[in-house]
Amino acid sequence: PGATVRAVASGYVQVIDERALFDLAERHTLAIRVAPRIGEFVLSGAPLATVWPTSIGDDCHDAIRDGVVLGSERTMQNDLELGIRQLSDIALKALSPGINDPTTAELCIDRLGEALVRLAHRARPREVRSGKDGAVHLMLQGPSFERLVGVAFAQIRHYGAGDATVMEYLVATLGRVASLAPPAHHEPLAHQARLVLAGAREQITLEADAERVVAAGDWTRSRVAGSGRG
Template sequence: MSLLSVAAFIYYIHHVAQSIRAVVILTRIGKEARASLEQMYPEGLGEDTEEAHTQRPQGHPSLVIPSAGNSGVLVAVDEQQLLTCAQEARITLALVPMMGDFVPHGSPLFEVWGDGACLNAKHLQEALQIAPERTIHQDTAFGFRQLVDIAERALSPGINDPTTAVQAIDQLHDLLRRMVRQRFPAPARRDETGALRMICPRPSWDSYVRLALDEVRQYGEGSIQVTRRLRSLLEDLLQVAPAFRREELERQLALLEARSAIRRGEQPPDTLGRVRGPAAGAPRRSAEGSPRPSTH
Protein backbone atom coordinates (compact mmCIF):
# COMPACT_ATOMS: atom_id res chain seq x y z
CA MET A 1 0.00 0.00 0.00
CA SER A 2 2.81 2.38 0.90
CA LEU A 3 4.53 1.68 -2.43
CA LEU A 4 1.32 2.51 -4.28
CA SER A 5 1.01 5.75 -2.34
CA VAL A 6 4.59 6.72 -3.17
CA ALA A 7 4.05 5.86 -6.84
CA ALA A 8 0.84 7.90 -6.94
CA PHE A 9 2.60 10.83 -5.30
CA ILE A 10 5.48 10.69 -7.79
CA TYR A 11 3.02 10.52 -10.68
CA TYR A 12 1.12 13.50 -9.28
CA ILE A 13 4.28 15.58 -8.95
CA HIS A 14 5.32 14.67 -12.49
CA HIS A 15 1.85 15.51 -13.85
CA VAL A 16 1.81 18.90 -12.12
CA ALA A 17 5.32 19.70 -13.35
CA GLN A 18 4.34 18.84 -16.93
CA SER A 19 1.04 20.72 -16.83
CA ILE A 20 2.65 24.04 -15.91
CA ARG A 21 5.23 23.96 -18.71
CA ALA A 22 4.82 26.97 -20.98
CA VAL A 23 4.36 24.90 -24.13
CA VAL A 24 1.57 22.87 -22.51
CA ILE A 25 -0.25 26.02 -21.40
CA LEU A 26 0.17 27.65 -24.81
CA THR A 27 -1.10 24.54 -26.59
CA ARG A 28 -4.16 24.40 -24.32
CA ILE A 29 -4.99 28.07 -24.90
CA GLY A 30 -4.54 27.62 -28.65
CA LYS A 31 -6.87 24.61 -28.62
CA GLU A 32 -9.53 26.52 -26.67
CA ALA A 33 -9.23 29.52 -29.00
CA ARG A 34 -9.64 27.28 -32.04
CA ALA A 35 -12.77 25.75 -30.51
CA SER A 36 -14.14 29.24 -29.88
CA LEU A 37 -13.25 30.23 -33.44
CA GLU A 38 -15.13 27.26 -34.88
CA GLN A 39 -18.19 28.13 -32.78
CA MET A 40 -18.25 31.87 -33.41
CA TYR A 41 -17.24 31.74 -37.10
CA PRO A 42 -19.05 28.63 -38.32
CA GLU A 43 -19.54 29.46 -42.00
CA GLY A 44 -16.19 28.09 -43.13
CA LEU A 45 -14.17 29.27 -46.09
CA GLY A 46 -15.85 31.93 -48.16
CA GLU A 47 -15.48 34.08 -51.22
CA ASP A 48 -16.10 37.40 -49.49
CA THR A 49 -14.59 40.38 -51.28
CA GLU A 50 -14.79 42.85 -48.41
CA GLU A 51 -15.30 43.02 -44.69
CA ALA A 52 -18.85 43.14 -43.40
CA HIS A 53 -19.84 46.66 -42.41
CA THR A 54 -23.08 47.91 -40.92
CA GLN A 55 -24.71 51.23 -41.63
CA ARG A 56 -26.13 52.42 -38.34
CA PRO A 57 -29.53 54.13 -38.38
CA GLN A 58 -29.38 57.86 -38.99
CA GLY A 59 -29.75 60.25 -36.12
CA HIS A 60 -29.33 59.76 -32.41
CA PRO A 61 -30.93 56.78 -30.69
CA SER A 62 -34.36 57.46 -29.25
CA LEU A 63 -33.55 55.46 -26.12
CA VAL A 64 -30.44 54.33 -24.28
CA ILE A 65 -30.86 51.44 -21.85
CA PRO A 66 -28.24 51.34 -19.09
CA SER A 67 -26.84 48.30 -17.33
CA ALA A 68 -28.99 47.63 -14.27
CA GLY A 69 -27.16 44.66 -12.79
CA ASN A 70 -23.78 44.11 -11.23
CA SER A 71 -20.70 45.35 -13.01
CA GLY A 72 -18.56 42.79 -14.79
CA VAL A 73 -17.34 41.51 -18.13
CA LEU A 74 -19.66 40.62 -21.00
CA VAL A 75 -19.00 36.92 -21.61
CA ALA A 76 -22.06 35.66 -23.51
CA VAL A 77 -24.85 37.05 -25.70
CA ASP A 78 -28.04 35.32 -26.77
CA GLU A 79 -28.40 37.06 -30.12
CA GLN A 80 -31.58 35.22 -31.04
CA GLN A 81 -33.34 36.47 -27.92
CA LEU A 82 -32.23 40.04 -28.65
CA LEU A 83 -33.42 39.73 -32.24
CA THR A 84 -36.79 38.42 -31.10
CA CYS A 85 -37.20 41.34 -28.69
CA ALA A 86 -36.34 43.83 -31.43
CA GLN A 87 -38.71 42.22 -33.92
CA GLU A 88 -41.60 42.16 -31.46
CA ALA A 89 -41.11 45.84 -30.64
CA ARG A 90 -40.39 46.72 -34.31
CA ILE A 91 -37.32 48.75 -33.42
CA THR A 92 -33.61 48.70 -34.23
CA LEU A 93 -31.52 47.56 -31.29
CA ALA A 94 -27.76 48.00 -30.93
CA LEU A 95 -25.68 46.31 -28.26
CA VAL A 96 -23.09 48.83 -27.02
CA PRO A 97 -20.33 46.71 -25.40
CA MET A 98 -18.41 44.13 -27.36
CA MET A 99 -17.74 40.64 -26.09
CA GLY A 100 -15.05 40.85 -23.42
CA ASP A 101 -15.76 44.49 -22.51
CA PHE A 102 -16.07 45.51 -18.88
CA VAL A 103 -19.58 46.82 -18.22
CA PRO A 104 -19.84 49.20 -15.24
CA HIS A 105 -23.17 49.52 -13.47
CA GLY A 106 -25.28 52.19 -15.14
CA SER A 107 -23.21 52.35 -18.34
CA PRO A 108 -24.97 52.27 -21.75
CA LEU A 109 -25.93 48.71 -22.61
CA PHE A 110 -28.33 49.11 -25.54
CA GLU A 111 -29.22 51.86 -27.99
CA VAL A 112 -32.68 51.90 -29.53
CA TRP A 113 -33.98 53.54 -32.70
CA GLY A 114 -37.76 53.68 -32.88
CA ASP A 115 -40.51 53.56 -30.29
CA GLY A 116 -39.10 51.57 -27.39
CA ALA A 117 -42.25 51.83 -25.27
CA CYS A 118 -43.08 48.15 -25.82
CA LEU A 119 -39.52 46.97 -25.28
CA ASN A 120 -38.93 44.74 -22.28
CA ALA A 121 -35.62 45.91 -20.83
CA LYS A 122 -35.51 42.98 -18.41
CA HIS A 123 -35.70 40.46 -21.26
CA LEU A 124 -32.89 42.29 -23.02
CA GLN A 125 -30.61 42.14 -20.00
CA GLU A 126 -31.44 38.46 -19.48
CA ALA A 127 -29.98 37.80 -22.95
CA LEU A 128 -26.57 38.90 -21.69
CA GLN A 129 -24.25 37.15 -19.27
CA ILE A 130 -22.02 39.33 -17.11
CA ALA A 131 -19.22 37.63 -15.17
CA PRO A 132 -16.26 38.70 -13.01
CA GLU A 133 -13.71 37.82 -15.70
CA ARG A 134 -13.44 37.01 -19.39
CA THR A 135 -13.99 33.51 -20.73
CA ILE A 136 -13.03 32.13 -24.11
CA HIS A 137 -16.34 30.39 -24.96
CA GLN A 138 -17.80 33.25 -27.07
CA ASP A 139 -14.77 35.52 -26.80
CA THR A 140 -12.18 34.33 -29.30
CA ALA A 141 -10.16 37.50 -28.75
CA PHE A 142 -9.54 36.42 -25.16
CA GLY A 143 -7.49 33.50 -26.48
CA PHE A 144 -5.39 35.98 -28.44
CA ARG A 145 -5.07 38.15 -25.34
CA GLN A 146 -3.76 35.27 -23.21
CA LEU A 147 -1.21 34.23 -25.83
CA VAL A 148 0.02 37.81 -26.23
CA ASP A 149 0.30 38.21 -22.44
CA ILE A 150 2.47 35.10 -22.20
CA ALA A 151 4.69 36.36 -25.02
CA GLU A 152 5.06 39.73 -23.31
CA ARG A 153 5.98 38.17 -19.98
CA ALA A 154 8.52 35.94 -21.71
CA LEU A 155 10.10 39.01 -23.32
CA SER A 156 10.24 41.06 -20.12
CA PRO A 157 13.78 41.95 -18.95
CA GLY A 158 13.43 39.82 -15.83
CA ILE A 159 12.64 36.65 -17.80
CA ASN A 160 14.14 37.18 -21.28
CA ASP A 161 12.83 33.94 -22.80
CA PRO A 162 12.34 34.54 -26.54
CA THR A 163 11.80 30.83 -27.20
CA THR A 164 8.58 30.86 -25.17
CA ALA A 165 7.55 34.06 -26.96
CA VAL A 166 8.07 32.33 -30.31
CA GLN A 167 5.95 29.39 -29.13
CA ALA A 168 3.17 31.88 -28.34
CA ILE A 169 3.59 33.44 -31.79
CA ASP A 170 3.26 29.95 -33.29
CA GLN A 171 -0.22 29.65 -31.77
CA LEU A 172 -1.16 33.17 -32.90
CA HIS A 173 0.05 32.32 -36.41
CA ASP A 174 -2.15 29.23 -36.51
CA LEU A 175 -5.22 31.18 -35.39
CA LEU A 176 -4.68 34.00 -37.87
CA ARG A 177 -4.08 31.57 -40.72
CA ARG A 178 -7.37 29.83 -39.93
CA MET A 179 -9.14 33.20 -39.89
CA VAL A 180 -7.57 34.90 -42.89
CA ARG A 181 -10.00 33.39 -45.42
CA GLN A 182 -12.85 32.94 -42.96
CA ARG A 183 -16.17 34.67 -43.39
CA PHE A 184 -16.78 36.99 -40.47
CA PRO A 185 -20.45 37.14 -39.41
CA ALA A 186 -22.02 40.50 -40.16
CA PRO A 187 -22.75 42.67 -37.12
CA ALA A 188 -26.26 43.38 -38.46
CA ARG A 189 -29.30 41.14 -38.22
CA ARG A 190 -32.39 41.84 -40.32
CA ASP A 191 -35.93 40.51 -40.29
CA GLU A 192 -37.72 38.80 -43.17
CA THR A 193 -38.65 42.19 -44.68
CA GLY A 194 -35.03 43.32 -44.76
CA ALA A 195 -35.47 45.86 -41.96
CA LEU A 196 -32.43 46.33 -39.73
CA ARG A 197 -33.36 44.97 -36.31
CA MET A 198 -30.16 44.35 -34.38
CA ILE A 199 -26.50 45.33 -34.34
CA CYS A 200 -23.95 43.36 -32.32
CA PRO A 201 -20.39 44.73 -32.47
CA ARG A 202 -17.78 42.21 -33.55
CA PRO A 203 -13.99 42.32 -33.93
CA SER A 204 -12.73 42.87 -37.46
CA TRP A 205 -9.86 41.05 -39.16
CA ASP A 206 -7.65 44.12 -38.76
CA SER A 207 -8.35 44.32 -35.03
CA TYR A 208 -7.40 40.66 -34.55
CA VAL A 209 -4.13 41.24 -36.39
CA ARG A 210 -3.33 44.30 -34.26
CA LEU A 211 -4.17 42.43 -31.08
CA ALA A 212 -1.92 39.54 -32.07
CA LEU A 213 1.07 41.55 -33.27
CA ASP A 214 1.26 45.15 -32.03
CA GLU A 215 2.42 44.48 -28.48
CA VAL A 216 4.56 41.45 -29.34
CA ARG A 217 6.34 43.47 -32.02
CA GLN A 218 6.99 46.27 -29.53
CA TYR A 219 8.26 44.01 -26.74
CA GLY A 220 10.24 41.77 -29.08
CA GLU A 221 11.91 44.34 -31.31
CA GLY A 222 15.26 43.70 -29.63
CA SER A 223 15.10 39.94 -30.23
CA ILE A 224 16.35 38.60 -33.55
CA GLN A 225 14.47 35.36 -32.89
CA VAL A 226 11.12 37.10 -32.32
CA THR A 227 11.55 39.54 -35.20
CA ARG A 228 12.41 36.70 -37.57
CA ARG A 229 9.35 34.71 -36.43
CA LEU A 230 7.01 37.70 -36.85
CA ARG A 231 8.35 38.32 -40.35
CA SER A 232 7.79 34.67 -41.23
CA LEU A 233 4.21 34.86 -39.90
CA LEU A 234 3.39 37.95 -41.95
CA GLU A 235 4.99 36.70 -45.15
CA ASP A 236 3.08 33.44 -44.86
CA LEU A 237 -0.27 35.17 -44.26
CA LEU A 238 0.33 37.49 -47.20
CA GLN A 239 0.67 34.40 -49.40
CA VAL A 240 -2.88 33.26 -48.60
CA ALA A 241 -4.75 36.44 -47.63
CA PRO A 242 -7.47 37.73 -49.98
CA ALA A 243 -6.87 41.22 -51.32
CA PHE A 244 -9.22 42.94 -48.87
CA ARG A 245 -7.29 41.53 -45.89
CA ARG A 246 -3.76 42.30 -47.06
CA GLU A 247 -3.56 45.96 -46.06
CA GLU A 248 -3.13 45.47 -42.32
CA LEU A 249 -0.65 42.64 -42.89
CA GLU A 250 1.41 44.87 -45.19
CA ARG A 251 1.28 47.66 -42.62
CA GLN A 252 2.49 45.31 -39.89
CA LEU A 253 5.35 44.07 -42.08
CA ALA A 254 6.36 47.65 -42.92
CA LEU A 255 6.38 48.58 -39.23
CA LEU A 256 8.47 45.52 -38.42
CA GLU A 257 11.01 46.33 -41.14
CA ALA A 258 11.13 49.98 -40.10
CA ARG A 259 11.90 49.17 -36.46
CA SER A 260 14.54 46.65 -37.52
CA ALA A 261 16.20 49.25 -39.75
CA ILE A 262 16.21 51.84 -36.98
CA ARG A 263 17.83 49.41 -34.56
CA ARG A 264 20.55 48.77 -37.15
CA GLY A 265 21.09 52.50 -37.49
CA GLU A 266 19.70 52.55 -41.03
CA GLN A 267 17.06 54.66 -42.73
CA PRO A 268 13.62 53.01 -42.48
CA PRO A 269 12.33 51.76 -45.85
CA ASP A 270 10.02 54.18 -47.63
CA THR A 271 7.36 51.47 -47.88
CA LEU A 272 6.16 52.53 -44.43
CA GLY A 273 4.89 55.85 -45.72
CA ARG A 274 2.93 54.15 -48.49
CA VAL A 275 1.10 51.78 -46.19
CA ARG A 276 -2.09 53.42 -45.02
CA GLY A 277 -2.86 52.87 -41.35
CA PRO A 278 -5.74 54.04 -39.18
CA ALA A 279 -6.32 57.77 -39.33
CA ALA A 280 -4.13 59.60 -36.86
CA GLY A 281 -5.96 60.28 -33.64
CA ALA A 282 -9.13 58.56 -34.84
CA PRO A 283 -10.69 56.16 -32.35
CA ARG A 284 -10.78 52.54 -33.38
CA ARG A 285 -12.38 49.54 -31.79
CA SER A 286 -9.96 46.80 -30.94
CA ALA A 287 -10.68 43.08 -30.90
CA GLU A 288 -11.03 43.49 -27.16
CA GLY A 289 -13.85 45.94 -27.58
CA SER A 290 -13.03 49.29 -26.06
CA PRO A 291 -12.54 52.22 -28.45
CA ARG A 292 -8.85 53.03 -28.45
CA PRO A 293 -6.79 55.73 -30.10
CA SER A 294 -4.56 54.74 -32.95
CA THR A 295 -0.97 54.14 -31.90
CA HIS A 296 0.57 54.31 -35.36
Protein backbone atom coordinates (compact mmCIF):
# COMPACT_ATOMS: atom_id res chain seq x y z
CA PRO A 1 0.00 0.00 0.00
CA GLY A 2 1.04 3.56 -0.61
CA ALA A 3 1.23 6.49 1.76
CA THR A 4 -2.12 8.16 2.46
CA VAL A 5 -2.41 11.95 2.33
CA ARG A 6 -5.40 13.03 4.41
CA ALA A 7 -7.49 16.18 4.36
CA VAL A 8 -6.93 18.59 7.24
CA ALA A 9 -10.33 20.25 6.75
CA SER A 10 -13.74 19.32 5.36
CA GLY A 11 -15.08 20.70 2.11
CA TYR A 12 -16.08 20.17 -1.49
CA VAL A 13 -13.37 19.49 -4.05
CA GLN A 14 -13.41 22.64 -6.18
CA VAL A 15 -10.15 22.32 -8.09
CA ILE A 16 -7.62 19.58 -8.75
CA ASP A 17 -4.43 21.24 -9.96
CA GLU A 18 -3.32 18.50 -12.32
CA ARG A 19 -0.26 20.36 -13.58
CA ALA A 20 1.09 21.06 -10.10
CA LEU A 21 0.48 17.49 -8.93
CA PHE A 22 2.02 15.99 -12.06
CA ASP A 23 5.10 18.22 -11.82
CA LEU A 24 5.48 17.32 -8.15
CA ALA A 25 5.22 13.61 -8.90
CA GLU A 26 7.64 13.78 -11.81
CA ARG A 27 10.15 15.85 -9.86
CA HIS A 28 10.18 13.42 -6.93
CA THR A 29 9.61 10.23 -8.96
CA LEU A 30 6.23 9.59 -7.36
CA ALA A 31 2.92 8.10 -8.42
CA ILE A 32 -0.06 10.01 -7.00
CA ARG A 33 -3.63 8.71 -7.11
CA VAL A 34 -6.17 11.40 -6.18
CA ALA A 35 -9.08 9.82 -4.29
CA PRO A 36 -12.05 12.22 -4.65
CA ARG A 37 -13.63 13.58 -7.81
CA ILE A 38 -14.34 17.24 -8.50
CA GLY A 39 -17.48 18.18 -6.56
CA GLU A 40 -17.16 15.40 -4.00
CA PHE A 41 -17.45 16.29 -0.30
CA VAL A 42 -14.38 15.29 1.72
CA LEU A 43 -14.45 14.98 5.49
CA SER A 44 -11.51 16.17 7.55
CA GLY A 45 -9.20 13.20 8.02
CA ALA A 46 -10.45 11.37 4.92
CA PRO A 47 -7.97 10.31 2.22
CA LEU A 48 -7.16 12.90 -0.42
CA ALA A 49 -4.55 10.86 -2.24
CA THR A 50 -2.40 7.75 -2.16
CA VAL A 51 1.28 8.13 -3.00
CA TRP A 52 3.98 5.67 -4.02
CA PRO A 53 6.66 5.18 -2.76
CA THR A 54 5.63 5.66 0.84
CA SER A 55 8.78 7.49 1.94
CA ILE A 56 7.63 11.06 1.32
CA GLY A 57 8.13 14.01 3.62
CA ASP A 58 5.74 16.52 5.10
CA ASP A 59 6.53 18.98 2.30
CA CYS A 60 5.13 16.55 -0.27
CA HIS A 61 2.05 15.92 1.87
CA ASP A 62 1.44 19.67 2.06
CA ALA A 63 2.02 20.15 -1.68
CA ILE A 64 -0.51 17.43 -2.51
CA ARG A 65 -3.07 19.02 -0.18
CA ASP A 66 -2.46 22.34 -1.94
CA GLY A 67 -3.16 20.62 -5.26
CA VAL A 68 -6.61 19.42 -4.16
CA VAL A 69 -8.51 22.60 -3.33
CA LEU A 70 -11.45 22.27 -0.94
CA GLY A 71 -14.13 24.90 -0.39
CA SER A 72 -17.38 25.45 1.46
CA GLU A 73 -19.59 24.86 -1.59
CA ARG A 74 -19.58 23.31 -5.04
CA THR A 75 -18.77 25.63 -7.94
CA MET A 76 -19.64 25.58 -11.64
CA GLN A 77 -16.09 26.29 -12.77
CA ASN A 78 -14.87 22.69 -12.98
CA ASP A 79 -17.78 20.68 -11.57
CA LEU A 80 -19.48 19.08 -14.56
CA GLU A 81 -21.96 17.12 -12.47
CA LEU A 82 -23.19 20.19 -10.62
CA GLY A 83 -24.83 21.84 -13.63
CA ILE A 84 -26.49 18.57 -14.61
CA ARG A 85 -27.75 18.01 -11.08
CA GLN A 86 -29.14 21.54 -10.86
CA LEU A 87 -31.19 21.03 -14.02
CA SER A 88 -32.43 17.72 -12.64
CA ASP A 89 -33.37 19.42 -9.36
CA ILE A 90 -35.42 22.05 -11.23
CA ALA A 91 -37.30 19.25 -12.98
CA LEU A 92 -37.93 17.52 -9.64
CA LYS A 93 -39.35 20.68 -8.11
CA ALA A 94 -41.59 21.15 -11.14
CA LEU A 95 -42.91 17.60 -10.67
CA SER A 96 -43.65 18.04 -6.96
CA PRO A 97 -47.36 17.85 -6.01
CA GLY A 98 -47.41 21.45 -4.79
CA ILE A 99 -46.22 22.80 -8.16
CA ASN A 100 -47.25 20.21 -10.77
CA ASP A 101 -45.55 21.86 -13.76
CA PRO A 102 -44.71 19.11 -16.26
CA THR A 103 -43.84 21.61 -18.99
CA THR A 104 -40.89 22.91 -16.99
CA ALA A 105 -39.82 19.33 -16.30
CA GLU A 106 -39.85 18.59 -20.03
CA LEU A 107 -37.82 21.73 -20.78
CA CYS A 108 -35.20 20.52 -18.28
CA ILE A 109 -35.19 17.08 -19.91
CA ASP A 110 -34.55 18.78 -23.27
CA ARG A 111 -31.51 20.61 -21.93
CA LEU A 112 -30.21 17.53 -20.14
CA GLY A 113 -30.48 15.59 -23.38
CA GLU A 114 -28.63 18.34 -25.21
CA ALA A 115 -25.83 18.25 -22.63
CA LEU A 116 -25.52 14.47 -22.86
CA VAL A 117 -25.22 14.56 -26.65
CA ARG A 118 -22.35 17.02 -26.33
CA LEU A 119 -20.67 14.97 -23.62
CA ALA A 120 -21.05 11.77 -25.65
CA HIS A 121 -18.90 13.31 -28.38
CA ARG A 122 -16.33 14.88 -26.09
CA ALA A 123 -13.10 13.05 -25.43
CA ARG A 124 -12.96 11.92 -21.83
CA PRO A 125 -10.14 13.63 -19.91
CA ARG A 126 -7.12 11.46 -19.27
CA GLU A 127 -7.33 9.73 -15.93
CA VAL A 128 -3.77 8.39 -16.04
CA ARG A 129 -0.86 10.66 -16.88
CA SER A 130 2.62 9.32 -17.56
CA GLY A 131 6.00 10.98 -17.91
CA LYS A 132 8.33 10.88 -20.89
CA ASP A 133 9.88 7.73 -19.48
CA GLY A 134 6.50 5.98 -19.53
CA ALA A 135 6.18 5.88 -15.74
CA VAL A 136 2.73 6.67 -14.34
CA HIS A 137 2.82 9.81 -12.19
CA LEU A 138 -0.80 10.90 -11.73
CA MET A 139 -4.12 9.04 -11.53
CA LEU A 140 -7.46 10.85 -11.35
CA GLN A 141 -11.15 9.97 -11.23
CA GLY A 142 -13.59 11.61 -13.61
CA PRO A 143 -17.31 11.04 -14.09
CA SER A 144 -18.14 8.35 -16.63
CA PHE A 145 -20.86 8.87 -19.23
CA GLU A 146 -22.91 6.23 -17.41
CA ARG A 147 -22.69 8.22 -14.19
CA LEU A 148 -23.69 11.46 -15.93
CA VAL A 149 -26.75 9.80 -17.49
CA GLY A 150 -27.75 8.64 -14.02
CA VAL A 151 -27.22 12.08 -12.48
CA ALA A 152 -29.33 13.60 -15.26
CA PHE A 153 -32.30 11.26 -15.27
CA ALA A 154 -32.40 8.80 -12.36
CA GLN A 155 -34.26 11.03 -9.90
CA ILE A 156 -36.61 12.42 -12.55
CA ARG A 157 -37.41 8.83 -13.49
CA HIS A 158 -37.97 7.85 -9.87
CA TYR A 159 -40.10 10.78 -8.72
CA GLY A 160 -41.96 11.24 -12.01
CA ALA A 161 -42.76 7.57 -12.56
CA GLY A 162 -46.50 8.12 -12.17
CA ASP A 163 -46.69 10.93 -14.76
CA ALA A 164 -47.24 9.25 -18.12
CA THR A 165 -46.62 12.40 -20.17
CA VAL A 166 -43.27 13.14 -18.54
CA MET A 167 -42.15 9.49 -18.66
CA GLU A 168 -43.09 9.26 -22.33
CA TYR A 169 -41.06 12.40 -22.95
CA LEU A 170 -38.12 11.13 -20.91
CA VAL A 171 -37.87 7.76 -22.63
CA ALA A 172 -38.21 9.41 -26.05
CA THR A 173 -35.42 11.84 -25.14
CA LEU A 174 -33.19 8.90 -24.26
CA GLY A 175 -33.85 7.59 -27.77
CA ARG A 176 -33.05 10.94 -29.35
CA VAL A 177 -29.78 11.14 -27.44
CA ALA A 178 -28.91 7.57 -28.45
CA SER A 179 -29.57 8.34 -32.11
CA LEU A 180 -26.88 11.05 -31.94
CA ALA A 181 -24.41 9.39 -29.55
CA PRO A 182 -21.63 6.94 -30.49
CA PRO A 183 -22.63 3.27 -30.01
CA ALA A 184 -20.17 2.94 -27.12
CA HIS A 185 -22.48 5.17 -25.06
CA HIS A 186 -25.76 3.44 -25.92
CA GLU A 187 -25.96 0.98 -23.05
CA PRO A 188 -26.28 3.57 -20.22
CA LEU A 189 -29.10 5.20 -22.19
CA ALA A 190 -30.76 1.84 -22.80
CA HIS A 191 -30.46 1.01 -19.10
CA GLN A 192 -32.26 4.21 -18.11
CA ALA A 193 -34.96 3.53 -20.69
CA ARG A 194 -35.54 0.05 -19.26
CA LEU A 195 -35.86 1.53 -15.78
CA VAL A 196 -38.34 4.14 -17.01
CA LEU A 197 -40.50 1.40 -18.49
CA ALA A 198 -40.29 -0.72 -15.35
CA GLY A 199 -41.37 2.23 -13.21
CA ALA A 200 -44.18 3.13 -15.58
CA ARG A 201 -45.57 -0.40 -15.45
CA GLU A 202 -45.69 -0.19 -11.66
CA GLN A 203 -46.90 3.39 -11.18
CA ILE A 204 -49.17 4.22 -14.12
CA THR A 205 -52.55 2.63 -13.52
CA LEU A 206 -54.42 3.74 -16.64
CA GLU A 207 -53.64 1.23 -19.38
CA ALA A 208 -53.82 3.74 -22.23
CA ASP A 209 -51.27 5.99 -20.52
CA ALA A 210 -48.94 3.08 -19.82
CA GLU A 211 -49.16 2.01 -23.46
CA ARG A 212 -47.99 5.46 -24.57
CA VAL A 213 -44.85 5.11 -22.46
CA VAL A 214 -44.25 1.58 -23.75
CA ALA A 215 -44.65 2.78 -27.35
CA ALA A 216 -42.06 5.50 -26.72
CA GLY A 217 -39.82 2.83 -25.22
CA ASP A 218 -40.16 0.70 -28.35
CA TRP A 219 -39.14 3.69 -30.46
CA THR A 220 -36.14 4.29 -28.20
CA ARG A 221 -35.04 0.65 -28.33
CA SER A 222 -35.01 0.85 -32.12
CA ARG A 223 -32.36 3.56 -31.83
CA VAL A 224 -30.16 1.99 -29.20
CA ALA A 225 -27.60 -0.54 -30.36
CA GLY A 226 -27.58 -3.75 -28.34
CA SER A 227 -30.15 -2.57 -25.82
CA GLY A 228 -32.03 -5.84 -25.58
CA ARG A 229 -35.77 -6.12 -25.10
CA GLY A 230 -36.06 -5.58 -21.33
